[in-house]
Amino acid sequence: MAAEQKTAVRSLSLRAQAALACYRMGFGMAGLVGAAAVPWLSLYSRRVKEGFADYLGQVRRCAGRQVFWIHAVSMGEAMVAYGFAAELKREFADCEIVFTSTHPDVIAGMRRRGLAAQTAYFPLDTQIGMQRVFERWHPSAVFVSETDFWPEFSTQCRQRRIPLYLINGRISSKIAAFYQQCPGLSELVFSAYSLLAVQTAVDAERLVGMGVDSQRIAVLGNMKADLTIAPGSVELxxxxxxxxxxxxxxxxxxxxxxxxxxxxxxxxxxxxxxxxxxxxxxxxxxxxxxxxxxxxxxxxxxxxxxxxxxxxxxxxxxx
Incomplete structure (x- = not known):
């Protein structure tokens, strides 16, 4: 499997390196400001109450030799991720799946299904936090469901030569417009992907317009159409x-x-x-x-x- 092979490190242009430096500086400053609100947020936010340690990268270490990290945000994206995780377990019985999301109900859904050895809130996209997570999980491959792109997250995959895949990808016109205006950031995020599997030719065209190599794009349709309910599994x-x-x-x-x-x-x-x-x-x-x-x-x-x-x-x- 491609996940067992380390990807070649693609060197970044000076423009992308500058974008990374500015992003790290800006995100760091925003983090300092946001830290002041944590005590207040912890009283009202379920996410902060449950996931504060996860946000800082304080996740449990993985013991497995083959770890697959799956990330999804919305429930629609999670339904794809749940099905994908189940197929990974069938194909690689000894693998260890770790799952992240930003939504508590999505995390709860994965826990109910028992497909992941560990679930956590997606860490803040800081250099220190992301380094901590990758060092604790040592994923063999990382899979992002549909659309959630983070510069530091991509950077860590690139630097560690970890295959990064987009599954059931969806590129909105807003995402395309943003990254077309920020080519350095686009290179930083998308050059780390080994494969971007998208739903439609329009998604593929938008990625190409954002500067992504067409050889790393595949139009595979919408995986949600492949999700089925086993007969008799639901009482109707x-x-x-x-x-x-x-x-x-x-x-x-x-x-x-x-x-x-x-x-x-x-x-x-x-x-x-x-x-x-x-x-x-x-x-x-x-x-x-x-x-x-x-x-x-x-x-x-x-x-x-x-x-x-x-x-x-x-x-x-x-x-």
Whole structure:
């Protein structure tokens, strides 16, 4: 496997070296300012409470000889990462998988699946923090799901000659515009990748426009289309009974502002006898939204509490 081979170190241009120096200086100064807010944030932020040591690179050491590091941020990216981790375990039974994310629910999802020997919050992209993580984990290969790019993270992979792969990559127009305006930073980040496997030809074109060598880009489609649920692994009878053959409206990945805008639509569709499924971007919003719906005279139920005879189903769990 390519992960077993060390990649050749690509020398950086003076422009990229300057970008790295400026990035390290800027990130370091921002870290000093942010450190003052840690005591306050620890009182209110679940991420800081649970992941403060991880942010500093204080992760447990890995004992395995073949360690694969997988990183994903959103739940959509994580679903790809979960499936990818399962395939790695099948292919390399003795491998040790470490998994990072910036989202507590994504980390919890990996822990429930039991695919990773260790889960942690993604460390701050500082030189000291990243060096500490790489020295403790010694990954044989690193995989990033879809889109989360960090200069120091890439630099450590390059300097240590660790294969770095993008899986199910997605390059938005905003990302492309940013890196086209910052060619030194683009080289710093993307020249460290051994392979960038992207979803569409448009993603590939954007990478080429950002200065990435086309020989390191592969268009492989969307891995989410390959994710399947094993027959019989999910009990659907209660859900089918709740649907009761009604026309169904699904509102997925809603932010609070979007929910407020769609509230009249939800109310009218419920009155018309349709089944409505609402999936908050953050499941923690579900309870608050249920109260809001109730105040507007709309009955609803939470997925975690079973399927009641309500027109609206709020998804307060993942997976």
């Amino acid at each position: 009878s209660a859900f089918r009974a709740w649907l009761a053959g009604r026309r169904t409206v699904v509102m997925g990945s809603l932010h609070p502002g979007e929910f407020s805008l769609l509230l009249p639509v939800i109310k009218s569709q419920a009155a018309a006898g349709r089944a409505i499924i609402v999936a908050p971007r953050n499941p923690a919003f579900a309870v608050e939204w249920q109260q809001t719906l109730s105040s507007h005279g709309v009955e609803s139920c939470l997925r975690s509490q079973g399927f009641a005879g309500s027109p609206v189903l709020l998804l307060d769990t993942m997976g």
